Amino acid sequence: MLLSKIIIVGAGLLGGSLGLALKKRQLAELVIGVDSNPKSLEEALRLGVIDRSAAHLTEAFEFLDFPVEADHAEKKRPKERFSELLVVCTPVGFITDLILEAAAIAGERRLLITDVGSTKQEIARKLDKQLPPQVRYVGSHPIAGSEKSGSVNANADLFVGRLTILTPTGEETVVETAFLEHFWNLLGSTVIQIPPKQHDSILARTSHFPHLISSLLLQTLKIGDSVMVGPGFRSATRLAAGDPALWTDIFFSNQEAVFDVIEAMQKQLESVRRMLDGGNRTGMLKLLTHSKRQRDALEK
Numbered sequence: 001m002l003l004s005k006i007i008i009v010g011a012g013l014l015g016g017s018l019g020l021a022l023k024k025r026q027l028a029e030l031v032i033g034v035d036s037n038p039k040s041l042e043e044a045l046r047l048g049v050i051d052r053s054a055a056h057l058t059e060a061f062e063f064l065d066f067p068v069e070a071d072h073a074e075k076k077r078p079k080e081r082f083s084e085l086l087v088v089c090t091p092v093g094f095i096t097d098l099i100l101e102a103a104a105i106a107g108e109r110r111l112l113i114t115d116v117g118s119t120k121q122e123i124a125r126k127l128d129k130q131l132p133p134q135v136r137y138v139g140s141h142p143i144a145g146s147e148k149s150g151s152v153n154a155n156a157d158l159f160v161g162r163l164t165i166l167t168p169t170g171e172e173t174v175v176e177t178a179f180l181e182h183f184w185n186l187l188g189s190t191v192i193q194i195p196p197k198q199h200d201s202i203l204a205r206t207s208h209f210p211h212l213i214s215s216l217l218l219q220t221l222k223i224g225d226s227v228m229v230g231p232g233f234r235s236a237t238r239l240a241a242g243d244p245a246l247w248t249d250i251f252f253s254n255q256e257a258v259f260d261v262i263e264a265m266q267k268q269l270e271s272v273r274r275m276l277d278g279g280n281r282t283g284m285l286k287l288l289t290h291s292k293r294q295r296d297a298l299e300k
Helices: 013-024 037-047 055-064 093-105 121-129 172-187 196-221 231-236 244-252 254-277 282-300
Strands: 004-010 028-034 053-054 084-088 111-115 135-137 139-142 165-166 192-193
Touching: 004 055, 004 093, 013 037, 013 093, 028 037, 028 055, 028 084, 028 139, 028 254, 037 053, 037 121, 053 055, 084 093, 084 135, 084 254, 093 111, 121 196, 121 244, 135 172, 139 172, 165 172, 165 196, 165 231, 172 192, 196 231, 196 254, 244 254, 254 282
Parallel strands: 004 028, 004 084, 028 053, 084 111, 111 135, 111 139, 165 192
Antiparallel strands: 139 165
């Protein structure tokens, strides 16, 4: 066992997959799920994603003081510096407030907190100097998931072979960062570390803006067009099936970096317009060839 107990806030796809992954690998003696939606908690319990459920963080922290079942207690767990972990698996708009709430409830308890949010800079800025010394936060972002949602779609191997990004903000969290790297490694992830601002800039290009483009493509359809939609259009717009509320939070949380990509795309579109208007077939061929090479390289 790596952990004595873990609190997972958010019983959705990522939170559910994390619970299943921990159970499959026997990395936690007790998995506590927190969600404001009773149906989500009932589903998570039914699927075996979590061991205990709580509607609020206060209730979840009460479980931390309970002894684990005898069969778990008998298992040998290495002495780690952190025996308890809290992972926030909610939309990014809720993460900061939940971390601050958890820190207030923790009191004198030593607690490590991480999250799985898709943006990091805003969270780091809001938490700066707000946490007590015994509570430490290091951001995590597993590049995993899909347009599907809910613990019913949870997968114990969701993190296997995936990249997880850690975004520490200072040298005071070196030990915590090393622990989380080990944690995600045990779940099957390759781990890298980059600053929050760099993380958000890259994700704006590789994840956030592509989702926006996927949504905008659907807005170009006219009445009757859908009967002629083929596999290519369906593939290009797959991302638009994601949770609208979750993605609204992401765009507003990372708007500065998204603005940069929008500006770059506007320049690209204007360049294409000029090529078409000027009959520049050579330029168009060069652009498409370069893009094909880039796409082919992603599969290597």
